[in-house]
Amino acid sequence: MPILLLLFISFISTAQEYADYSIQSENGKLFFVDKVDPDIGDKAIAVFFNDKIKGEYFVDFLPYLSSKGKIKNAFYVNTKNIKKRYIIIQESQIDSDTGMNWFNYFNVIVFSYADGRLSRDDKLTSYFGSGGDITNPNVLDAIPYHYPYSERDEIINVINKSEFNDWITGNPATLKIKRKSYFFSEPLPINKGKSYLIENDKVLRKAHESGWDYVIYKSPKGRTYSGWMSCYLTGSC
Secondary structure, eight states, X not given: OOHHHHHHHHHHHHHHHTGGGOEEOSSEEEEEEEEEETTTTEEEEEEEEEETTTEEEEEEEOOOSSSOOEEEEEEEEOOSSSOSEEEEEEEOOOOXXXXXXXXXXXXXXXXXXXXXXXXXXXXXXXXXXXXXXXXXXXXXXXXXXXXXXXXXXXXXXXXXXXXXXXXXXXXXXXXXXXXXXXXXXXXXXXXXXXXEEOTTOEEEXXXXXXXXXXXXXXXXXSOEEEEEEEXXXXXXX
8 A cells, every 4th residue: 555545544543533622713623633743753642723724734743741642622712811722631641750649640732823823822831831630749848739720621710710811911910828828949749848828918929830820928027938839829720
């Protein structure tokens, strides 16, 4: 059988495998196939777009960790704050040698249709980021944790919050701590600091990544504290 025909059959079969996750919008259809990523030399999940005007083209690869992973959900959002965004929730396998006892692991990747073409939205992709659930921490100063963006409903809930609107429009957001919350040195549930805030303390958010807010707190005595806190404790998710 000719090589080109074999490649075509393979392309069609993987497209069918991901058919349930294709996204149709007014501008075209986003769909997925398995394709060799030349940067890693193995098959990854490739994102294609069939534009109603420009036709079909390759957009990007989804992240490849220990394997290509699988698509958990894919949906379209077109609201006042987020226009023409395609959001992909990918479940990935992650090596245990990372030092974290992950129960599962997810990546959220966002694509935007603008100026007549689909491309990755790096700002929103960084906002939702990646992470997983930790039920039994096995690292010193780690905590049990739930990644807040592993479900479609969780993401929809967040983008309808005023805190998200403040972030996407570039306005400073004052957040109120919901209960005792420690500062972390990075947006991960490890390396918990000694300093903490209590319920109703108010903080200024400077950044958000993967479900963590980078906040600044000024005490009544004028001392400044800063670090990462889970969005569950700051109220932004």
